[in-house]
Amino acid sequence: MNNAIYFPLLLVSVLVTYLIRAIPFVLFKKKIENKRVQAFFDYIPYAVLSAMTFPAILYSTNSIISAAVGFVIALILAYRGKSLLVVAIGTCLGAFLTSLLLTLVV
Numbered sequence: 406m407n408n409a410i411y412f413p414l415l416l417v418s419v420l421v422t423y424l425i426r427a428i429p430f431v432l433f434k435k436k437i438e439n440k441r442v443q444a445f446f447d448y449i450p451y452a453v454l455s456a457m458t459f460p461a462i463l464y465s466t467n468s469i470i471s472a473a474v475g476f477v478i479a480l481i482l483a484y485r486g487k488s489l490l491v492v493a494i495g496t497c498l499g500a501f502l503t504s505l506l507l508t509l510v511v
Contacts, residue, residue, distance in 0.1 A: 418457055422450045466500055468507055475500030
């Protein structure tokens with residue numbers, strides 16, 4: 406991904422995460438007692454960042470197939486509770502090997 410795309414995406418994700426965390430402090434003076442409202446404000450940053458990250462994952466390699474394989478590997482490793490470093494290395498290796506295999510086959 407080139408810097409002309411990366412830095413605006415990074416800035417938007419920082420702003421969205423910060424604003425979603427800051428809005429409850431500005432709008433609500435008392436502690437939020439409603440568990441549903443609290444859960445909404447807790448999960449919004451993750452949902453927004455996921456929605457912004459997922460398209461970038463699919464177009465991060467030359468092939469959507471290798472990107473999808475890397476994504477599936479990341480899901481499996483993360484679900485099994487592996488560390489961030491293990492997930493990142495496993496994802497990169499999976500996407501790289503799939504891309505290499507695709508170039509050999511085609």
